[in-house]
Amino acid sequence: MYTMDDNCTVYKTMDFISKKWTLLILLELFKGGKRKKRYSEIKDKMEDITPKILSQRLKELEKEGLITRRVDASQFPVKTEYSLTESGRDFIPIISQMKIWALKWKPHKDLCESVDCKNCDL
Amino acid sequence: MYTMDDNCTVYKTMDFISKKWTLLILLELFKGGKRKKRYSEIKDKMEDITPKILSQRLKELEKEGLITRRVDASQFPVKTEYSLTESGRDFIPIISQMKIWALKWKPHKDLCESVDCKNCDL
DNA sequence: GTTGAGAGTTTCTAAATGTATACTATGGAT
DNA sequence: ATCCATAGTATACATTTAGAAACTCTCAAC
Numbered sequence: 001m002y003t004m005d006d007n008c009t010v011y012k013t014m015d016f017i018s019k020k021w022t023l024l025i026l027l028e029l030f031k032g033g034k035r036k037k038r039y040s041e042i043k044d045k046m047e048d049i050t051p052k053i054l055s056q057r058l059k060e061l062e063k064e065g066l067i068t069r070r071v072d073a074s075q076f077p078v079k080t081e082y083s084l085t086e087s088g089r090d091f092i093p094i095i096s097q098m099k100i101w102a103l104k105w106k107p108h109k110d111l112c113e114s115v116d117c118k119n120c121d122l
Numbered sequence: 123m124y125t126m127d128d129n130c131t132v133y134k135t136m137d138f139i140s141k142k143w144t145l146l147i148l149l150e151l152f153k154g155g156k157r158k159k160r161y162s163e164i165k166d167k168m169e170d171i172t173p174k175i176l177s178q179r180l181k182e183l184e185k186e187g188l189i190t191r192r193v194d195a196s197q198f199p200v201k202t203e204y205s206l207t208e209s210g211r212d213f214i215p216i217i218s219q220m221k222i223w224a225l226k227w228k229p230h231k232d233l234c235e236s237v238d239c240k241n242c243d244l
Numbered sequence: 245g246t247t248g249a250g251a252g253t254t255t256c257t258a259a260a261t262g263t264a265t266a267c268t269a270t271g272g273a274t
Numbered sequence: 275a276t277c278c279a280t281a282g283t284a285t286a287c288a289t290t291t292a293g294a295a296a297c298t299c300t301c302a303a304c
Binding site: 008009010011012013014015017018023024065087090091093094095097098099101102103104105106122 | 130131132133134135136137139140145146187209212213215216217219220221223224225226227228244
C-alpha cells in the first residue's frame with residue numbers, strides 16, 4: 001500500500017524535473033557541450049521565459065545538483081555562467097528514453113521530430 | 123531558439139506522466155504482472171487518493187494509451203478492470219531509469235529504496 | 245550625474261491542479 | 275422497502291505554479 005508521502009525517489013525526481021521550462025534549460029545547457037552559458041544567453045534562446053521563472057528554475061537545478069553556477073566578477077558587468085554537472089549530463093539519456101518512447105507509441109501525433117526540435121540533440 | 127509551444131514530444135509526455143498519482147497508478151498496475159486490477163482495488167492500495175483524482179488519472183492514462191479499461195457487467199456489482207497496455211509496460215523502464223539516476227546521484231537523501239518502496243518493483 | 249548592460253528581484257494576478265465531502269446509479273441480498 | 279458494494283460524479287474550496295510588468299543593484303564609461 002503506498003501513500004504519496006513524498007518518500008518516493010522517482011516522484012521527487014519527477015517533481016522538479018517536470019516543471020515548466022526545466023527540461024528546456026537542461027537541453028540548452030546540453031547543447032554546446034561543456035561550454036558554459038550565461039544567464040542572458042539562456043534567456044535569449046528561450047524567447048518566452050520570464051526572468052523570474054528562469055532564475056527560479058536555475059536555482060532549483062543548482063540545488064538539485066544538475067547544474068553549477070559560477071560568477072565571474074573579474075570584468076564588468078559581472079557574468080554568471082551555468083553549466084551541466086556530471087549528474088545533469090547523466091540525466092539526458094532519460095530524456096532521450098522518453099523521446100524514444102513517444103516516437104514509438106505516439107507516431108500519429110505531431111512530434112517535435114517533425115516540427116522544430118531537430119536542434120534538441122536527443 | 124526554442125519556444126515552449128507544446129510541440130515538444132518530451133514535454134507532452136512529461137506533462138501527463140508527471141501529474142500527481144499517475145506514476146503510482148502505473149506502478150500499481152505493473153505490480154501483479156498482467157493481472158487486471160479493479161478500481162476499488164487500486165483505490166484501496168493508494169490510501170490517500172480521492173475518487174475524483176483516481177478516475178481522472180485513469181481516464182488520462184487510458185486516453186494516452188498506457189492503460190485499458192474493461193467493464194465486466196456479467197456479474198453484479200459491475201466490475202471495472204484496468205491493466206497496462208504494451209505501451210504502458212514499455213514506460214516502466216523509463217521510471218526505472220529515473221530511480222537508478224536518483225540512487226546514483228542523490229544517495230545522501232532518504233530514498234524510497236530504504237524507506238517503504240521495496241514493493242515498487244523497479 | 246546620467247546612461248547602460250548583466251543578472252536578477254518584487255508584487256500582483258491568473259490559471260491549473262488537487263482536496264474534501266457529499267452525492268448518484270445499479271441491482272442483488274435481507 | 276432498505277441496505278450494501280462498486281464505480282464513479284459534482285460542487286466548493288485551497289494550493290501550487292506560472293506570467294506580466296516594473297523595479298533593483300553594481301560599477302564602468304561618457
